[in-house]
Amino acid sequence: xxxxxxxxxxxxxxxxxxxxxxxxxxxxxxxxxxxxxxxxxxxxxxxxxxxxxxxxxxxxxxxxxxxxxxxxxxxxxxxxxxxxxxxxxxxxxxxxxxxxxxxxxxxxxxxxxxxxxxxxxxxxxxxxxxxxxxxxxxxxxxxxxxxxxxxxxxxxxxxxxxxxxxxxxxxxxxxxxxxxxxxxxxxxxxxxxxxxxxxxxxxxxxxxxxxxxxxxxxxxxxxxxxxxxxxxxxxxxxxxxxxxxxxxxxxxxxxxxxxxxxxxxxxxxxxxxxxxxxxxxxxxxxxxxxxxxxxxxxxxxxxxxxxxxxxxxxxxxxxxxxxxxxxxxxxxxxxxxxxxxxxxxxxxxxxxxxxxxxxxxxxxxxxxxxxxxxxxxxxxxxxxxxxxxx
Amino acid sequence: xxxxxxxxxxxxxxxxxxxxxxxxxxxxxxxxxxxxxxxxxxxxxxxxxxxxxxxxxxxxxxxxxxxxxxxxxxxxxxxxxxxxxxxxxxxxxxxxxxx
Numbered sequence: 327x328x329x330x331x332x333x334x335x336x337x338x339x340x341x342x343x344x345x346x347x348x349x350x351x352x353x354x355x356x357x358x359x360x361x362x363x364x365x366x367x368x369x370x371x372x373x374x375x376x377x378x379x380x381x382x383x384x385x386x387x388x389x390x391x392x393x394x395x396x397x398x399x400x401x402x403x404x405x406x407x408x409x410x411x412x413x414x415x416x417x418x419x420x421x422x423x424x425x426x427x428x429x430x431x432x433x434x435x436x437x438x439x440x441x442x443x444x445x446x447x448x449x450x451x452x453x454x455x456x457x458x459x460x461x462x463x464x465x466x467x468x469x470x471x472x473x474x475x476x477x478x479x480x481x482x483x484x485x486x487x488x489x490x491x492x493x494x495x496x497x498x499x500x501x502x503x504x505x506x507x508x509x510x511x512x513x514x515x516x517x518x519x520x521x522x523x524x525x526x527x528x529x530x531x532x533x534x535x536x537x538x539x540x541x542x543x544x545x546x547x548x549x550x551x552x553x554x555x556x557x558x559x560x561x562x563x564x565x566x567x568x569x570x571x572x573x574x575x576x577x578x579x580x581x582x583x584x585x586x587x588x589x590x591x592x593x594x595x596x597x598x599x600x601x602x603x604x605x606x607x608x609x610x611x612x613x614x615x616x617x618x619x620x621x622x623x624x625x626x627x628x629x630x631x632x633x634x635x636x637x638x639x640x641x642x643x644x645x646x647x648x649x650x651x652x653x654x655x656x657x658x659x660x661x662x663x664x665x666x667x668x669x670x671x672x673x674x675x676x677x678x679x680x681x682x683x684x685x686x687x688x689x690x691x692x693x694x695x696x697x698x699x700x701x702x703x704x705x706x707x708x709x710x711x712x713x714x715x716x
Numbered sequence: 717x718x719x720x721x722x723x724x725x726x727x728x729x730x731x732x733x734x735x736x737x738x739x740x741x742x743x744x745x746x747x748x749x750x751x752x753x754x755x756x757x758x759x760x761x762x763x764x765x766x767x768x769x770x771x772x773x774x775x776x777x778x779x780x781x782x783x784x785x786x787x788x789x790x791x792x793x794x795x796x797x798x799x800x801x802x803x804x805x806x807x808x809x810x811x812x813x814x815x
Binding site for chain 1 (some may be wrong): 729730777
């Protein structure tokens with residue numbers, strides 16, 4: 327068995343590789359040096375197919391793809407094809423909001439000052455390849471929207487029914503922008519998916535992304551005038567175990583939450599955590615009730631409580647949490663762990679991985695009992711994904 | 717007419733270009749026709765210098781030539797004769813960032 331850890335950072339992508347023992351690691355990169363890599367992820371249907379979101383405040387958005395596990399890359403929308411007349415004709419992986427009949431009424435959302443503002447594409451936060459088709463991939467973008475490519479990222483079409491939700495004009499950005507950052511696909515039902523938007527909340531589709539339902543009942547957010555509002559909740563991350571698609575776990579701005587009915591309702595499972603603020607959350611590969619979070623002190627202080635970097639594990643689906651500290655800095659640690667920066671492998675025992683804004687990528691090969699850095703000095707880590715391969 | 721163009725390093729790496737580029741431009745050589753020719757030859761650069769839809773220059777990009785900042789001239793305005801004839805290059809510049 328092999329493990330490949332895909333790391334997106336502020337200044338490029340890195341690929342960390344090891345055999346099944348997960349003791350000796352090779353480090354490749356930076357790929358796309360100097361560009362922000364918000365996310366890269368491999369196709370579950372073809373592990374050598376990797377998709378990368380490459381962006382820059384200067385130069386905008388590019389999508390890169392590899393068909394050989396990261397040895398070589400190509401911008402699928404950046405090639406030159408020949409027109410029927412033999413002339414070169416460029417393709418482009420641009421992201422254009424749907425302004426057809428469905429999209430037209432959706433051309434504004436709420437801005438910070440309460441006025442309506444046109445949707446404006448800024449970047450791709452998250453790429454989610456299909457579980458079965460290497461050429462099918464979803465992109466969650468800022469301003470919040472969901473795009474789909476069926477041709478291996480050559481071209482993108484918006485699934486505009488999400489913005490078309492009746493609450494769309496009431497969505498508004500948090501301080502980090504208005505982004506669709508989480509896409510969860512149901513392996514038992516290809517038509518069923520969840521997305522999460524800051525600061526709108528969770529939405530579920532049962533028809534492949536055509537129509538959407540807000541699924542935020544039970545979320546309470548004190549920063550909203552109506553704390554139980556249908557939308558407006560700053561959901562940071564969702565996690566689902568593939569064997570149990572009705573159960574979802576959530577790290578919200580504040581509060582760790584759980585749903586046992588596919589998002590129809592949520593209840594809090596923060597329990598005895600030292601802080602229920604945080605970004606990352608994930609589920610053990612083989613134990614659907616074993617959940618991991620990394621508490622952050624507060625919305626104003628984005629670093630671990632008491633300067634101690636601790637992963638917390640619940641073996642009972644929440645409420646009771648144990649601190650996992652062996653090998654992690656327990657003093658003077660003031661890094662953050664962002665929403666897409668924790669992942670698990672599928673080996674036994676399950677491996678847990680996370681990256682920090684200080685440039686460390688930590689791994690545990692024993693379900694979180696012991697930790698060690700794979701690398702210590704990368705640029706700030708934005709995302710971590712793991713591929714487990716024969 | 718072959719027009720000379722120099723891109724910032726990020727875009728050279730993206731387009732796999734080394735050094736400056738020579739682009740053939742038909743008719744009037746303007747920012748618009750020059751960038752059209754660039755994007756035709758290197759489609760991966762679409763959207764990186766100017767917006768996909770509006771074709772407006774991205775905010776942190778500038779166009780310099782002959783020690784002049786041409787960023788604010790009309791995209792359709794002819795570029796200086798020395799640029800149009802390939803004597804001097806047009807420079808695409810990324811704004812500096814500190815911190």
